[in-house]
Amino acid sequence: MKLHQNKPINNDKSQASELFAASLLFSEFNKAFAHVYMINGAIFKPNDGFMPSTAEADTIVICEGGIYVFEVKSWDGQVSQDGVTFLVSNADGKPKNRDNPIHQNT
Numbered sequence: 001m002k003l004h005q006n007k008p009i010n011n012d013k014s015q016a017s018e019l020f021a022a023s024l025l026f027s028e029f030n031k032a033f034a035h036v037y038m039i040n041g042a043i044f045k046p047n048d049g050f051m052p053s054t055a056e057a058d059t060i061v062i063c064e065g066g067i068y069v070f071e072v073k074s075w076d077g078q079v080s081q082d083g084v085t086f087l088v089s090n091a092d093g094k095p096k097n098r099d100n101p102i103h104q105n106t
Contacts, residue, residue, distance in 0.1 A: 017074035022059045025070060033063040071101040 022040050029036045039060040046055060059070040075098065077090030087095040 013074045014072075018058045018072045021070065021072040025059055025061055029061055029063055029065075033065055035063060037062040073098075073101055 018040060022038055026036060026038055039062070040058065042057045042060055044055045044057070045053065057069050058072040061068040061070070075086075075088045077088050080087045080089075080095075084100050086098040086100060088098055089095045
């Protein structure tokens with residue numbers, strides 16, 4: 001596996017989730033393609049006037065089948081969708097609204 005890490009590794013829950021997801025993604029893509037290249041934590045600096053000053057792609061997979069961008073979330077609890085909003089219910093039972101992560105990949 002070729003892996004490029006743009007940001008320093010730390011031990012927070014989000015980083016652990018991203019690295020776990022990257023290993024699962026590599027495993028699955030490697031079953032279908034001979035050449036799989038992964039970039040984790042890629043930071044982009046768009047200058048289109050629509051995006052914030054920087055944007056991050058958690059995992060980018062490049063292989064014979066194309067280029068795929070993944071946004072990883074470390075949400076605990078049951079996840080459901082209400083229109084464009086995701087609801088995450090954890091042990092306290094009160095759902096929390098979360099923005100649709102696909103919008104982060106624009």
